[in-house]
Amino acid sequence: MEDLRTVEAQIASLVKTRDKILAGMADENKKLTNDSSLAVCDGMKNFTCVKKLEVDKDTVVCYQGVPGAYSQQAMFSFFGKEIQNINVPDFGDVIEMVKNGKADYGVLPIENSSAGFVNGIYDMVGNNDVTIVGEEEVHVAHALMGVPGSDLSRIKTVYSHTQGLLQCTNYLSRKPWKQCSVANTAVAAVKVIEEGDKTQAAIASELAAELYGLQILAKDIVNNDNNTTRFIILSKQKIFVEKAENISIRFSLPDESGTLYNILSHINLNGINMTSIESRPLTGRKWEYAFFVTMEGSLLDSRTRHALQGICEDAMDFRLIGTY
Ligand SMILES: O=C(O)C(=O)C[C@]1(C(=O)O)C=C[C@@H](O)C=C1
Structure with missing residues (x-):
């Protein structure tokens, strides 16, 4: 029994020491990210770590x-x-x-x-x-909705946001309707109720139908149930929460062989998981692109910072657009 108590006391003391070391490392890491002289390039300067986002009654x-x-x-x-x-x-x-x-x-x-x-x-x-x-x-989970009293056989035109129409292509391909894209799914719902035309329908949420008094003509019309x-x-503040685990960056590359491969190797070699990549044409620079990459990682982690440093050094127009 005595032995057991000694072991427990030793464990408790080791746990305390470990927590102290970890807390010290976290503080050190925070200092690194907030010290602009140690930020690996301009695109990463002045980010401040916060415990949580400030939200109150005035927000x-x-x-x-x-x-x-x-x-x-x-x-x-x-x-x-x-x-x-x-x-x-x-x-x-x-x-x-x-x-x-x-x-x-x-x-x-x-x-x-x-x-x-x-x-x-x-x-x-x-x-x-x-x-x-x-x-x-x-x-x-989009629904198709029309003014009260309308029915599917009357519909000639359907309105939604482009994304709403794209997410329901299977359903829409079976309908001979004209598809019109508007600024937003709920804006489509408002348009249909305001115009009061029984040949028009909107693709929006069931909540929008309820809110604007539209009649649901078809439910769950999206291509995938898990849409x-x-x-x-x-x-506008350069902040990130302590628990942030994703990082989004932007950079551009010269139109030369192997440049993207080289950049992505910084992510791979540091054992980081990249979750998305999107390329967008650079205005005024024909066949050149800006890349938007999201990866798992934390600015408080030295491996992540190492990967970012490599990317900063090898790419152009680097910018950390957020960590969340
Ligand atoms: O917020 C809305 O209701 C929108 O119309 C926008 C938007 C989008 O752009 O993706 C939002 C969610 C759905 O994917 C469809 C449309």
């Missing part, structure tokens, strides 16, 4: 579209239903509201599990001084 969040939009759902899931919010017509307006301080955070859709990246979002985020500080996934859209949370 304002901006999303694109109108109530009933999936962006609004993403906002509520991330910040809670009580959050003060404003909505704007275009994705670019969300960035402007964050940049000019009218909103503390912005919410934008970035990628859908079946239709791919949302066109133009990476360009906007990459070219503006905003930082990705969080992300939220929303399960997207999910990933939304990003933007801030």
Whole structure:
């Protein structure tokens, strides 16, 4: 019994020592990321580690579209239903509201599990001084809706966001309807109810149908049952939460053999998992591209910083666009 107690005491003391060392390492790492002289390049300077994002009763969040939009759902899931919010017509307006301080955070859709990246979002985020500080996934189960009293046989035109139409191609390919893309799925729902035309339908959420008094004509019309859209949370502050485990970067490369291979080897050789890559044409530079890469990792981890340092040194226009 005595022996057991001694062993337990020794274990407790070892655990204490281990925790002390780990805490020391974390502090050291925090200093490294906040010390701009040690930031590996300009594109990584001045990021500050925070325990959690600052959110209180005065916090304002901006999303694109109108109530009933999936962006609004993403906002509520991330910040809670009580959050003060404003909505704007275009994705670019969300960035402007964050940049000019009218909103503390912005919410934008970035990628859908079946239709791919949302066109133009990476360009906007990459070219503006905003930082990705969080992300939220929303399960997207679209419905087809029309004005009360309409039915499927009457429909001639269907409205939705381009992504909404792309996510329902299997269903739509069997219908001879004209497809029109509008700014947002919920905007499509508003258009249909306001115009009161029984030949029009919208593809949007069931929540939007309920909100605007539309009649559901068909449920769950998406190509894949697990259709999910990933939304990003933007801030104009260069911050990241301590627990962040994803890193998004932007860089460009000269049109030379092996350059992308070389860059990606920094990720591979440091044992880091890359989760997505998107290339976008560089305006004014024919056949040259900006790359947006997301990988698992933390700025507080030296292997991740090592990989980023390699990429910084070998690529052009490097920018850390967020860690979340
Ligand atoms: O937020 C909305 O409702 C939108 O219309 C935007 C958007 C998108 O751009 O991906 C959001 C989620 C769905 O994937 C479909 C459309």
